[in-house]
Amino acid sequence: MWREAELEAADAIGRLMEFWGFRRHMGRLWTILYLSPEPMTTAELSETLQLSSSAVSLSLGELVRWGAVRKTWRPGERKDFYEAENSVWKLLRRVYERRELNLIREAIDAFARAQRRLDQASSALDADGRRRVEYMSGRLRRLSALSKAGERLVRLLVAGRVINPVDLQDAEEAE
Secondary structure (H helix, E strand, C coil): CHHHHHHHHHHHHHHHHHHCCCCHHHHHHHHHHHHCCCCECHHHHHHHHCCCHHHHHHHHHHHHHHCCEEEECCCCCCCCEEEECCCHHHHHHHHHHHHHHHHHHHHHHHHHHHHHHHHHHHCCCCHHHHHHHHHHHHHHHHHHHHHHHHHHHHHHHHCCCCCCCHHHHHHHHCC
């Protein structure tokens, strides 16, 4: 009976992880380890989730890189054991720091490059072309302002501070 509950929770987290851009197996593996009172081996995880050992090993490697799982050892044992990071908040912070903030910064940089291109092109255009460039520049400034507000919000979230989603609305309306 407890195994069904464990698998149901693992499937739910797996779907959430997949929605967030990770492989479903990663979420399922992390959940099984998180719910386990003892570290588990690759073989135990394979059996529990009915996955191949290579699929488990691959996903565990990624989970270790993200800091979601750590490898442990038991004295006298030659096998590797794995246990989950118990702080879900730490996991979320790592993802926000490593992935979301990087994506936002890349977008901000791309908007700045696009703005410089528009600025360079503007002088060589006729009146209609300059109007279009001016319109596009305004839209790029809005996108940049929203991205910068989003970056501030994610930084506040990572720092465990209070966030105000109105900042996003204010950034968009500022233009």
